[in-house]
Amino acid sequence: xxxxxxxxxxxxxxxxxxxxxxxxxxxxxxxxxxxxxxxxxxxxxxxxxxxxxxxxxxxxxxxxxxxxxxxxxxxxxxxxxxxxxxxxxxxxxxxxxxxxxxxxxxxxxxxxxxxxxxxxxxxxxxxxxxxxxxxxxxxxxxxxxxxxxxxxxxxxxxxxxxxxxxxxxxxxxxxxxxxxxxxxxxxxxxxxxxxxxxxxxxxxxxxxxxxxxxxxxxxxxxxxxxxxxxxxxxxxxxxxx
Amino acid sequence: xxxxxxxxxxxxxxxxxxxxxxxxxxxxxxxxxxxxxxxxxxxxxxxxxxxxxxxxxxxxxxxxxxxxxxxxxxxxxxxxxxxxxxxxxxxxxxxxxxxxxxx
Numbered sequence: 486x487x488x489x490x491x492x493x494x495x496x497x498x499x500x501x502x503x504x505x506x507x508x509x510x511x512x513x514x515x516x517x518x519x520x521x522x523x524x525x526x527x528x529x530x531x532x533x534x535x536x537x538x539x540x541x542x543x544x545x546x547x548x549x550x551x552x553x554x555x556x557x558x559x560x561x562x563x564x565x566x567x568x569x570x571x572x573x574x575x576x577x578x579x580x581x582x583x584x585x586x587x588x589x590x591x592x593x594x595x596x597x598x599x600x601x602x603x604x605x606x607x608x609x610x611x612x613x614x615x616x617x618x619x620x621x622x623x624x625x626x627x628x629x630x631x632x633x634x635x636x637x638x639x640x641x642x643x644x645x646x647x648x649x650x651x652x653x654x655x656x657x658x659x660x661x662x663x664x665x666x667x668x669x670x671x672x673x674x675x676x677x678x679x680x681x682x683x684x685x686x687x688x689x690x691x692x693x694x695x696x697x698x699x700x701x702x703x704x705x706x707x708x709x710x711x712x713x714x715x716x717x718x719x720x721x722x723x724x725x726x
Numbered sequence: 727x728x729x730x731x732x733x734x735x736x737x738x739x740x741x742x743x744x745x746x747x748x749x750x751x752x753x754x755x756x757x758x759x760x761x762x763x764x765x766x767x768x769x770x771x772x773x774x775x776x777x778x779x780x781x782x783x784x785x786x787x788x789x790x791x792x793x794x795x796x797x798x799x800x801x802x803x804x805x806x807x808x809x810x811x812x813x814x815x816x817x818x819x820x821x822x823x824x825x826x827x828x829x
Contacts, residue, residue, distance in 0.1 A: 516778075537778040539748050585782050587814055606814035626815030630785060631822060631829050635815070655810065667806070706747070707777065 496686060497521040498717075500529045500595030503685035506652075506712035507693070516543035516586070517654050517708040518551060524562050527596045533652040533712055534588035534607065542582065550575045550586055550628070564592045564603045565639050568625070572605065572634035579629030586628045589652055591714070593644075598716060600642045600650065605634065608658065611674060612642060613649040616681045618674045646718030649688060651677050656707035662700045672699065685715040728772075729757055737765040743772030746780035754780075758787045764796050771802040781811055785819055792827035 497504035506519045516536030523529050532554060536547040550571070557570040568590055579585050589607035593600050602610060606627025612619045625636020644650075653673070660668040676695045680688040689711055696709065727744040738761040746754060758766055768784065770776075788798040800820070803811070811817065822829045 535778065537782045539779075583782065583786055585778070585785075585814070587778075608813055624815070626818055630815060630819045633829075635818065635822075655813070659810070706775070 495519070495521060497529070499523070500527065500593060501598070501646075501717055502529065502593060502595065502714055503717055504529075504531060504712065504714045505686040505689045506531075506533075506710070507689065508708060508710040509693075510708045511656065511705040513540050514544045515539050515656075515708040516547045517656065517710040518547050519652065519710050519712045520551060520554075522555060522558060524558060524592070528562065528592060528594050530558060530562075530564075530567075531591040531593070531650075531652065531712060531714055532588060533654060533710060534586055535654050535656075535708075535710075536579075536586040537584040543584075546579065546582060546584055546586070549578050550588075553578075554588075562592070564590055564601045568603045568605055568628075568636070569634045572628045572631075576629040576632070576634075585630045587655075588628055589623075591650065591652070593714070598644045600644055602640045602642075603638075604636060604640075606630070608653060608655060608670075611651040611653075611677050612644075613651070613677050613680065614645065614647075616678065618678045620670075620674070644716045646716050647682070649677075649680065649685065649713060649715040651688075651692070652712040652714075654708065654710040656705060656709040657696065657711060659707060660696055660700050660705050660709060661703060663703050668696055668699050685713045688715070689713045727753065729754060731757065733763070736763055737767055738763040739767045739769055741769040741772060745775040746773060747775065747777040748779035751779045751783045755783050755787060758791075758798070765799060766791065766796070767799045767801055769802050770800060770804065770807065773804060773807055776807055776810065778814070781814060781816055785816065785823070788820055789823050789827050792823050 494507040519533040557567045587607040588605045604623040604625045609621040623640040730741040732739040791798040
């Protein structure tokens with residue numbers, strides 16, 4: 486497994502996948518986060534989330550949630566169980582601070598190329614396959630808002646080589662240019678559609694550069710976090726790349 | 727953000743205009759907490775932006791009022807804000823809190 490972490494960026498090459506993500510904070514430190522978490526020789530998790538609020542408090546809560554997430558995966562890696570348990574333990578921490586966190590958890594099996602998604606109040610991922618973009622349907626209530634996690638369950642996809650998955654936070658689709666118009670989901674879907682055949686890191690760069698074109702460097706209210714995963718076609722190797 | 731308060735038949739109507747975010751969320755929270763009326767209605771027609779701190783505060787105030795046997799009603803939500811709130815499960819939570827404020 487190759488994992489490169491540079492500042493706010495992370496690149497993963499393993500499990501027949503390429504993953505590339507980055508987080509761009511707006512002003513003071515916010516609560517956005519993303520991570521690739523190796524589970525075993527065939528399974529990797531990708532997670533994106535956003536803890537309510539700004540500054541030190543949000544950053545501290547975010548660190549707690551990330552730590553708890555790893556623990557939950559270690560105890561029982563079934564994606565729905567991970568989110569249920571995280572809502573129990575992490576939700577308690579969040580409620581103590583009057584906060585909540587959104588989270589989308591993906592689990593990819595490099596042997597079967599099965600992608601499982603569970604959503605807790607986050608924007609669902611986009612899937613690019615054969616030049617078509619689909620919005621996943623998984624929904625759920627954000628962590629910490631209710632005692633027990635409530636959501637639509639696990640949504641599964643079987644990916645083919647060349648398919649890509651895009652995770653993002655609200656800061657991306659809500660980003661505004663000088664005209665106060667939002668970047669929006671439709672523009673994001675369109676730029677993702679045009680990335681057929683592009684590798685994960687380049688896809689991420691192209692999306693961010695389209696966002697930059699749209700915003701004209703206008704200062705944003707919220708962090709922007711973006712993660713792209715792409716099936717390289719080398720899945721099936723138990724030890725990854 | 728600007729808050730205009732009106733009273734109508736035992737109900738307080740708080741009209742919120744502008745942007746509700748972590749920098750001013752306490753202002754609206756204090757206004758809601760100050761109201762003695764049984765029903766507090768938050769009119770969001772003039773709201774241009776809400777962040778997660780704003781959404782979280784509204785849900786925690788709704789929970790507090792329901793626990794007291796009172797009601798927090800959120801009305802005239804602009805479409806783009808409704809969509810943002812929908813993503814986090816805001817309306818599902820409101821619905822559940824109505825019947826079980828300790829959920």
